[in-house]
Amino acid sequence: MGDQNGVVDRISELPDCIIHHIMSYLSQEKVAQMSVLSRRWNYLQISLPILVFNRWRKETCRERSEEFIRYVDASILRFCELEVPLQKFRLCMTLYEVEGATSLLDKWIELGVAREYLKKLLLKNVRIDDQMVQKFIRGCPLLEDLFLFPIWDSESVCVIHAPKLKILTIDLSSNSCTDDIIEIVSPGLQQFTIVSISSGCVIDMPGCYDLKYLALSEAAISDEEFHNLVLKFPFLETLILYDCTVTKIAFSSNRLRELEVFNCRSLISVDIDAPSLLTFSYQFISRIASINVPRTCSWKTRFLFEGYRDPLVSFHSLKQLLEVPYEIEELRIRIYVKVCL
Amino acid sequence: MASSSSSSSTQVKKITLKAADGKHFEVEEPVAMEMETVKSFFVGNEDAMKDMVVPLLNVSSEHMPAILDFYRNHSEFRKRTPPPPAEEVKAFNEAFLENKSDEQLMEMIMAANFLNTKELLNFLTEAAANRIKNKSVEYVRAFFGIENDFTPEEEARIRAENEWAFDGLDED
Known part of the structure; x- marks a missing residue:
């Protein structure tokens, strides 16, 4: 560093976007440290369009937490003043130990989220209500991909009205209440995944005619509710059922290309009239359902053989599976046995 | 990418690139077209393609062989079915960075930026980040x-x- 004339400021030749590119691979700590390098780097650190704050695993003292919160607050405010597009905003932290933190959080989310060019939004473990969801969505008219993992305090009615939305994922597994009503009004919606639906939950999707992909996971859903839902989507191409309580799957569709049924223990029969179906993926535990799908599609099967349950049932199911008159492209068998010494 | 060369002869068409210090490199067309800067040089200019020399103002001849080697290998990795095992790609990438000084790495980042190739730029900027990850x-x-x-x-x-x-x- 002593050689004043000989030192070439290599990085000064590099444009800001390249330095930001390098910063994007570094941890938040490292990026924060870079603010002391020089005036130029201080500005580059402030203007990095990737705001990632992660402080939820680290066991740190209260003092450090408060310091970190001040840092997050200052960083977000400084960045917002620059009025440059934000590429990524991620905030993961536990706030309960600091006073006044929840109101700060609201402010940050609003500053980070209420950006008209935002395309993807993920809200995980955030205590939100319907009004907040509405507010976020209104602030983001270009929103295309929304992931909600909410904690709702009380029975909740949630209306998602987003004209540009293409992908929607709702995970209700942190929810204690069972009577959620979710209304989705997004005519452009292509993909919808919902996790953990309790039996009192109502999903209404008026006008989502264009849906091509539907995944239901951990869904306590009756046969009637299931069929009413599926029949609303004439253009459905992919249907995934994971750990659902349906007993019968029976419908016809001209567009369906992929059907996946995993671990639906109550399932008795699958009867699908879908001439375009290409693959049928089926995972079952011990007992095979009666299955009628188009002959032309190929099967991918996984069989969890729980030998300790009722080995005879399992053997019988396996035998039945091997006798099916379909082309089985893939067969995986996993065997669980209890070892008694 | 449609190959306009295959009809004329069995030989792979070459494109001549000129490094910043004037040195010429004859490069197979598909490899040269990995670089957006070279590609955009020829857009709407197909007639003159054959003997035109493409000047690469920000790339020194010192780094050209390594950069071309990167494009050749990575385009082969992309095309291969089944895809190559992760270890093979990793081994190539590690060998690529071995013996490269920090100075050389910076120059190559500048070159990749000028050539406008995302894959190489991502790879080199990540390598630079790795070199300073835990440093004071x-x-x-x-x-x-x-x-x-x-x-x-x-x-x-x-x-x-x-x-x-x-x-x-x-x-x-």
Whole structure:
């Protein structure tokens, strides 16, 4: 560093976007440290369009937490003043130990989220209500991909009205209440995944005619509710059922290309009239359902053989599976046995 | 990419690239077209394609062989079915960076930026980030050749604002 004339400021030749590119691979700590390098780097650190704050695993003292919160607050405010597009905003932290933190959080989310060019939004473990969801969505008219993992305090009615939305994922597994009503009004919606639906939950999707992909996971859903839902989507191409309580799957569709049924223990029969179906993926535990799908599609099967349950049932199911008159492209068998010494 | 060369002869068409210091490199067309800068040079200019020399103002001839080698290997990795095992790609990438000084890495980042190839740029910028990942402020300044233009008071103030970020740092 002593050689004043000989030192070439290599990085000064590099444009800001390249330095930001390098910063994007570094941890938040490292990026924060870079603010002391020089005036130029201080500005580059402030203007990095990737705001990632992660402080939820680290066991740190209260003092450090408060310091970190001040840092997050200052960083977000400084960045917002620059009025440059934000590429990524991620905030993961536990706030309960600091006073006044929840109101700060609201402010940050609003500053980070209420950006008209935002395309993807993920809200995980955030205590939100319907009004907040509405507010976020209104602030983001270009929103295309929304992931909600909410904690709702009380029975909740949630209306998602987003004209540009293409992908929607709702995970209700942190929810204690069972009577959620979710209304989705997004005519452009292509993909919808919902996790953990309790039996009192109502999903209404008026006008989502264009849906091509539907995944239901951990869904306590009756046969009637299931069929009413599926029949609303004439253009459905992919249907995934994971750990659902349906007993019968029976419908016809001209567009369906992929059907996946995993671990639906109550399932008795699958009867699908879908001439375009290409693959049928089926995972079952011990007992095979009666299955009628188009002959032309190929099967991918996984069989969890729980030998300790009722080995005879399992053997019988396996035998039945091997006798099916379909082309089985893939067969995986996993065997669980209890070892008694 | 449609190949206009296959009809004329069995020989792969070559494109001549001229490095910053004037040295010429004959490069197979598909490899040359990995570089957006070269590609855009020919857009709407197909007639003159054959003998035109493409000047690459920001790329020194020192780095050309390595850069071309990267394109050749990575385009082969992309085309291969089944895709190559991750270890093979990793081994190539590690060998690529071996014996490259920090200075050379910076020059190659500049070159990749000029050539406008995302894959190479992502790879090199990540490599640069890995080299400074756990290093001290002084090390990073030396690495990038940054001159500290803060007064000691200013630096102390900014450091205090970011105190949480300096926990558990190797002073190296």
